[in-house]
Amino acid sequence: MIVYFRSMRTKNDIKQEALFEATVKLVNEIGFASSSVSKIAKEAGISPATIYVYYKNKEDLLVSTYVEIKKNMGRAVHEDFDDSLPIRDILKNIWFKTFDYIARHSEYFQYTEQFSNSPHQSLVDKQEIEKYFDPVINVLLRGIEQKIIKNVNFDILTAFIFYPIIALSNARVCQDFELNDENIEIAFTLAWDAIKL
Amino acid sequence: MIVYFRSMRTKNDIKQEALFEATVKLVNEIGFASSSVSKIAKEAGISPATIYVYYKNKEDLLVSTYVEIKKNMGRAVHEDFDDSLPIRDILKNIWFKTFDYIARHSEYFQYTEQFSNSPHQSLVDKQEIEKYFDPVINVLLRGIEQKIIKNVNFDILTAFIFYPIIALSNARVCQDFELNDENIEIAFTLAWDAIKL
Amino acid sequence: MIVYFRSMRTKNDIKQEALFEATVKLVNEIGFASSSVSKIAKEAGISPATIYVYYKNKEDLLVSTYVEIKKNMGRAVHEDFDDSLPIRDILKNIWFKTFDYIARHSEYFQYTEQFSNSPHQSLVDKQEIEKYFDPVINVLLRGIEQKIIKNVNFDILTAFIFYPIIALSNARVCQDFELNDENIEIAFTLAWDAIKL
Amino acid sequence: MIVYFRSMRTKNDIKQEALFEATVKLVNEIGFASSSVSKIAKEAGISPATIYVYYKNKEDLLVSTYVEIKKNMGRAVHEDFDDSLPIRDILKNIWFKTFDYIARHSEYFQYTEQFSNSPHQSLVDKQEIEKYFDPVINVLLRGIEQKIIKNVNFDILTAFIFYPIIALSNARVCQDFELNDENIEIAFTLAWDAIKL
DNA sequence: GATGAATGAGTGTTCATTCAT
DNA sequence: CATGAATGAACACTCATTCAT
Secondary structure, three states, X not given: OOOOOOHHHHHXXXXXHHHXXXXXXXXXXXXXXXXXXXXXXXXXXXXXXXXXXXXXXXXXXXXXXXXXXXXXXXXXXXXXXXXOOOHHHHHHHHHHHHHHHHHHOHHHHHHHHHHHXXXXXXXXXXXXXXXXXXXXXXXXXXXXXXXXXXXXXXXXXXXXXXXXXXXXXXXXXOOOOOOOXXXXXXXXXXXXHHHEO | OOOOOXXXXXXXXXXXXXXXXXXXXXXXXXXXXXXOHHHHXXXXXXOHHHHHHHOOOHHHHHHHHHHHHHXXXXXXXXXXXXXXXXXXXXXXXXXXXXXXXXXXXXXXXXXXXXXXXXXXXXXXXXXXHHHHHHHHHHXXXXXXXXXXXXXXXXXXXXXXXXXXXXXXXXXXXXXXXXXXXXXXXXXXXXXXXXXEO | OXXXXXXXXXXXXXXXXXXXXXXXXXXXXXXXXXXXXXXXXHHHOOOHHHHHHHOOOHHHHHHHHHHHHHHHHXXXXXXXXXXXXXXXXXXXXXXXXXXXXXXXXXHHHHHHHHHHOOHHHHHOOHHHHHHHHHXXXXXHHHHHHOOOEXXXXXXXXXXXXXXXXXXXXXXXXXXXXXXXXXXXXXXHHHHHHHHEO | OOOOOOOOOOOOHHHHHHHHHHHHHHHHHHOOOOOOHHHHHHHHOOOHHHHHHXXXXXXXXXXXXXXXXXXXXXXXXXXXXXXXXXHHXXXXXXXXXXXXXXXXXXXXXXXXXHHHOOHHHHHXXXXXXHHHHHHHHHHHHHHHHOOOEOOXXXXXXXXXXXXXXXXXXXOOOOOOOOOOHHHHHHHHHXXXXXXXX
16 A cells, blocks of 8 residues: 655645746736736646646636735735834834845736736735735834824825835836835835824 | 718717727726727727727727827826926825826726736837826926925835825725825825925 | 810729739739738729729639730730741740740739639630630641641640740749750750650 | 547547548638638538647648648659669659549649649748659659650759649640540650650 | 647637728 | 728637546
């Protein structure tokens, strides 16, 4: 009797990983509209039919890839999260971590940008993603309580401390902006000026 | 004796207009990837073949529609532009005008959001669009000169006074944020705090 | 009162001529299958709709062009036809004239080659064309009567004194064969040896 | 218990064969220009999409079909090839075999005639086809060496011993010529007279 | 679990042709 | 006479997906 300890699962993981990377790569290269199942399969080095072993359909593949990235990003951004620091420092930390993640995974970031403007976006279980970002949210809430941060609608706050990151990271939008520590720090000053009381 | 006020076999503004609206509507409803030429034609009430009378190909239709919207928006945003007002007031005016345009033409705005994350985006003649936004740019430059606005990279400034508008206008991103004058004014306070010296 | 003597007809002729040349050129360049009405019209510098002023439909244009060439060729080949020469000389004359015509109008020749293998070919009034070639035919008949030429089926004779010209003129078929007088003369020797008694 | 002798999801020779025959049949019936992929598929009893499982594109189907026929013909013509016979007999054998092949496969022959006047023709790997006809070529060369055959350009020789076959086999060109052994023999006499010294 | 074969439904685009002007 | 606009029908081809193996 032969016992496979993890080999089947390992095999799976390799293919699924290849599929994930192929999806991201292709969407970045040729766009959402042109990224067909068979092209993704070819890029991943597997048969199109095999995709349906791992995912219900194309949409499932696309959505799962998005969720996977978002979770990844949530985790990366909160690494070494230290609740005991001053609020400004916590936010600055996250600000830098986010830029760092995007810099190191620009393809992932680009993918989410494309995805979040597609209709698939409505299929995402947002709560599942948002929970990865709860810690920051709580910091903002605490800042409001402590009268350090302006007591305004939450969407307004995020529009000024997270959304500009997206703009600044988007090479297409910001062609003059060099993503170095100094510039990122300057930009944070503006973000903080915007939200601080 | 019959008098034709509008010739029946002359390129038809009404049709081109219908095509424009159909394109925007469909892209908003089913997304870029699913908006096929034949669906757009059906929505516009014309034959798919007729599209090729007005546009070189699908991409041309999509790009032209985008450019049209952007120009429209540029014009609308600068209406009643008064260079003699204080810089803060000028920017506040534009801030409101932009929200107003987006509120009245949310489909147009959504279209540009989808478009600007598609690969077609690279085909746009950006200079042609940017010239519509030159006046605001000049105001910012003046603000820097007069030491009213922070002397930082231009991309950073726009990331804080224009990009948040996009976030706040995006119903998907901001579900709690109601787009009324009071909220828009509050948001502008943050924008101004971000960029002012 | 203005009197036009021939201007209308002249105008016609210019367009029809342009159409003829455009058809031949395009068929040679991109083949029968790809030569569309609108491409031909564009090549001729007129509107596709105008073609239907001169021809019933596309097929009519194609067939007429073929017939026109064939008549032209028949005329050219029989120029300076001298019935009083010895039969061998008459045939040799025609042999050379044919090569000469093909050399000077290779596009016309290529067109007929493509056309004669298409199904349109069945629509041609062959009798109308054949009458242009009657003089040669009669020479062959006389040669048979005078026991100078083999008394065999007519198709066999033409297969040996006309068909090889087509082969030899076809650059695709004969890549080594240079079309100079000496070679043409040598080839005629073979043709004559084939049919002579 | 059911036994499958031929797997049902394995690339299917029967289908490819049907595709080959359908292509030839349709091109003969309606011509190259009108033979669309979907018509061919319908004739073969398969889905148009399935064609692309077997061939890269339409051109590939057309070219492959041509090459297939040419190879077939090369093989058939050289069957029972006997190098030891007198040169005249060898050529006469091939002459008859060629007529025989064309008589039995007039559709194939017609297909090649149409194809060789189309622009696809340039895509054929000629060397691959020509190697099937090397034996005859060698016989001609030997005939020249032995001063039995005229020492003239090779293209001229083939224009007189192969090209007339095409003319004579072409029902359109030769309407009076009945393809019986006697007539074929007579025609060979002319061919031989043409090339012999 | 993995896949090649197969396909109906669709893609973007061009077609030959008509028609009002 | 000449044409630009218009189109139904067709084009070559790709799609997401299924299914037998």
